Amino acid sequence: MVPLENYLVLSAIVFSLGVYGVLARRNAVLILMSVELMLNAVSLNFVAFAAYLDPNRITGAIFAIFVITVAAAEVGLALAIVIRLFRNRSTSNVDEAAIMKW
Amino acid sequence: MGAEQAWLLAAIPAGMFVVLALFGRKLPRGGDYLGILAIGSSFVLSFFVLADLLGTEEKLGPITKAIDWTQIGNFQLRMGTFVDPITVVMFGVVTTVALMVNIFSVGYMKGEPRYWWFFAVLQLFAASMLLLVMADNLLLLYISWELVGVCSFLLIGFYWEKRSATEAAKKAFITTRIGDVGLLIGIILLWREAGTFNIQEIIQHAEEGHFSSAYLFVSMCFIFLGAMGKSAQAPFHVWLPDAMEGPTPVSALIHAATMVVAGVYLTARLLPVFEVADGTTLIITIVGLVTAVLTAFMAFAQTDIKKVLAYSTVGQLGFMFVALGSGNPSAAMFHLMTHAFFKALLFLGSGSVIIATHHNQDMSKLGGMWKKLPITGTTFLIGSAALAGVVPLAGFWSKDEVLHSANSEWGPWALAIAGGAAVMTAFYTTRLFIRTFMGEPRDAHVYEQTKEPGWAMTGPLVFLAFLAVVSGLVVFHGVGKVLGFPGGITEFVFLEEAEKYSIDWGLAALSLLISATGIGIGAWMYWGNSTRRSTSLATSYPRAYDALCNKFYFDEAYQWCIDRGVLGFSFLVSWFDRYIVNDTGVDGSAQVTGFSGYTLKFLQSGKLPNYAMGIALGVVALAFAGILVRG
Numbered sequence: 234m235v236p237l238e239n240y241l242v243l244s245a246i247v248f249s250l251g252v253y254g255v256l257a258r259r260n261a262v263l264i265l266m267s268v269e270l271m272l273n274a275v276s277l278n279f280v281a282f283a284a285y286l287d288p289n290r291i292t293g294a295i296f297a298i299f300v301i302t303v304a305a306a307e308v309g310l311a312l313a314i315v316i317r318l319f320r321n322r323s324t325s326n327v328d329e330a331a332i333m334k335w
Numbered sequence: 336m337g338a339e340q341a342w343l344l345a346a347i348p349a350g351m352f353v354v355l356a357l358f359g360r361k362l363p364r365g366g367d368y369l370g371i372l373a374i375g376s377s378f379v380l381s382f383f384v385l386a387d388l389l390g391t392e393e394k395l396g397p398i399t400k401a402i403d404w405t406q407i408g409n410f411q412l413r414m415g416t417f418v419d420p421i422t423v424v425m426f427g428v429v430t431t432v433a434l435m436v437n438i439f440s441v442g443y444m445k446g447e448p449r450y451w452w453f454f455a456v457l458q459l460f461a462a463s464m465l466l467l468v469m470a471d472n473l474l475l476l477y478i479s480w481e482l483v484g485v486c487s488f489l490l491i492g493f494y495w496e497k498r499s500a501t502e503a504a505k506k507a508f509i510t511t512r513i514g515d516v517g518l519l520i521g522i523i524l525l526w527r528e529a530g531t532f533n534i535q536e537i538i539q540h541a542e543e544g545h546f547s548s549a550y551l552f553v554s555m556c557f558i559f560l561g562a563m564g565k566s567a568q569a570p571f572h573v574w575l576p577d578a579m580e581g582p583t584p585v586s587a588l589i590h591a592a593t594m595v596v597a598g599v600y601l602t603a604r605l606l607p608v609f610e611v612a613d614g615t616t617l618i619i620t621i622v623g624l625v626t627a628v629l630t631a632f633m634a635f636a637q638t639d640i641k642k643v644l645a646y647s648t649v650g651q652l653g654f655m656f657v658a659l660g661s662g663n664p665s666a667a668m669f670h671l672m673t674h675a676f677f678k679a680l681l682f683l684g685s686g687s688v689i690i691a692t693h694h695n696q697d698m699s700k701l702g703g704m705w706k707k708l709p710i711t712g713t714t715f716l717i718g719s720a721a722l723a724g725v726v727p728l729a730g731f732w733s734k735d736e737v738l739h740s741a742n743s744e745w746g747p748w749a750l751a752i753a754g755g756a757a758v759m760t761a762f763y764t765t766r767l768f769i770r771t772f773m774g775e776p777r778d779a780h781v782y783e784q785t786k787e788p789g790w791a792m793t794g795p796l797v798f799l800a801f802l803a804v805v806s807g808l809v810v811f812h813g814v815g816k817v818l819g820f821p822g823g824i825t826e827f828v829f830l831e832e833a834e835k836y837s838i839d840w841g842l843a844a845l846s847l848l849i850s851a852t853g854i855g856i857g858a859w860m861y862w863g864n865s866t867r868r869s870t871s872l873a874t875s876y877p878r879a880y881d882a883l884c885n886k887f888y889f890d891e892a893y894q895w896c897i898d899r900g901v902l903g904f905s906f907l908v909s910w911f912d913r914y915i916v917n918d919t920g921v922d923g924s925a926q927v928t929g930f931s932g933y934t935l936k937f938l939q940s941g942k943l944p945n946y947a948m949g950i951a952l953g954v955v956a957l958a959f960a961g962i963l964v965r966g
Binding site: 334 | 936937939940941942943944947948951
């Protein structure tokens with residue numbers, strides 16, 4: 234059996250990639266994808282811990298399903314916003330959409 | 336109708352106040368006849384109360400009636416009326432004088448603006464005073480005490496278009512208020528210890544010695560402070576002369592029957608408690624003596640008729656307090672009654688002069704008025720003689736009683752001081768009469784226009800003059816017997832043991848000598864239109880004369896204290912309010928919020944990566960914080 238540490242390390246790597254993507258990318262779609270990476274890293278953690286700590290209960294798996302559901306909804310909403318942004322500005326660069334400030 | 340229904344005496348004028356205040360403006364003649372009707376019925380009812388009281392089995396025993404007012408915790412408050420000889424004397428005085436003043440005002444106030452309002456407040460004034468003298472507990476007494484104060488404020492400031500009148504009204508209200516605070520503190524102190532507001536229960540409590548002596552002394556001093564304020568005793572006397580700004584009938588009412596005698600009444604009512612509290616009677620006597628002498632001096636230099644009379648009132652109130660301090664409420668109430676009659680007469684007489692001369696009340700412009708005003712002049716002479724203490728007018732008997740009680744309680748020194756004040760009273764009364772009514776007219780123009788006013792004004796004068804002549808005679812046993820109270824007034828208004836009135840011939844001769852001396856000096860100085868002697872006296876002692884003219888600088892001293900003390904303190908408070916409370920507290924906190932909002936708003940840059948970085952750094956910071964906290 235693959236030890237737990239491997240899952241955790243993989244999850245950390247994926248999460249860090251997601252964080253990097255959110256911070257470094259300027260394209261709204263890519264940012265959304267990075268967010269998905271982070272969410273998946275967390276889901277992976279949930280499932281791994283659930284399998285290793287208490288295999289008889291599926292709490293972690295249920296949490297993972299919740300996270301996927303929420304992520305789907307979030308992506309649906311966010312992509313709609315991105316489409317409106319693109320229609321209006323002809324760009325999906327978030328730096329160009331910076332007029333909502335003080 | 337018996338003494339149980341005594342509350343009607345106050346209720347009728349109070350109800351009439353409401354009627355007149357609401358509808359008086361629309362009624363013909365401002366509803367003055369309704370006012371006279373209301374106070375007249377109180378006047379009539381007071382005789383029923385007297386008859387009822389005289390008919391009681393246990394010889395003038397008090398007749399009480401009370402109802403449950405409210406219940407607070409275990410404390411049951413009962414309000415009611417208490418009718419005993421003191422109350423009945425006050426009933427008689429208040430209703431008689433108020434009725435005369437009402438009738439007189441019909442003539443005096445004719446054509447004045449707010450005529451209806453004047454009559455409305457007169458009703459309320461009489462009602463509050465009647466309620467005050469029949470209250471069986473200190474709380475009800477305090478309520479009516481304040482009502483009297485409010486009415487005096489309204490009436491003194493009746494001509495509120497005149498600045499001096501509003502100032503005088505404020506002065507009267509605030510000066511008496513200082514005493515009222517003392518009274519309230521005293522009432523609360525007594526209640527705290529005795530657990531009741533009922534006057535008779537408090538008296539009983541005190542006589543059984545349940546109060547500690549220091550506690551009782553302090554409480555009674557506070558109570559007496561209230562009496563001093565209301566009765567304008569030194570050093571609170573300053574408001575009374577200024578109260579002359581009100582219409583003259585109001586002065587008559589305030590000085591004779593309502594308001595100022597409230598303090599005398601209160602002290603007489605609580606005299607048993609004062610006597611238990613060691614030392615308070617001496618304080619009362621000294622305050623009375625000081626006031627009597629001080630105000631007699633002040634009256635010397637006044638040229639305004641009404642001001643002279645005002646100072647004489649304060650002085651006579653001083654006499655009443657001397658009698659009370661000497662433990663003789665009968666003498667005090669007797670003097671209160673006779674004084675009420677002749678002082679009301681004098682004030683209404685001066686009002687008659689003022690109307691007759693088209694609002695001239697300066698003695699230096701009058702003179703020789705007797706020829707023009709025979710009725711006013713004659714009645715005024717009777718009033719002056721009664722004030723000066725000429726036998727056999729009312730003032731003689733009551734002043735004799737006061738001197739007698741002062742002598743027997745405190746000895747010759749009190750008699751000497753009171754006698755001195757009496758000499759001065761006789762002197763300035765003589766001066767007042769001669770300067771106004773005798774000699775040659777000093778202002779031909781004023782003299783030409785003078786005309787005797789109508790019956791509405793002369794009628795009350797004649798009636799009061801009659802009372803000023805005969806009311807002193809009730810001191811005699813025979814007169815008392817005919818009227819239904821054998822033993823005369825000295826046995827009628829007793830609190831503990833009755834004392835048979837007997838003329839002390841030596842003292843009577845002395846008091847006759849006193850009034851003769853005063854009148855003699857007055858006549859010598861002012862007879863025959865001559866002011867040569869008085870002017871030479873004034874010029875030889877200019878400093879003394881200045882002090883008299885400026886009323887011993889009391890007003891200036893108070894003004895100084897107010898300027899330095901009150902205004903200085905107010906300045907500090909206003910500085911604190913402006914710079915600490917307002918600028919730092921209110922504006923300061925608003926500015927902190929505003930400034931931090933202005934600074935922090937730049938964090939909202941609108942750039943998505945910045946927010947993302949903020950979130951990431953925040954999570955890292957929270958993670959480090961968690962590690963640090965967990966250790």
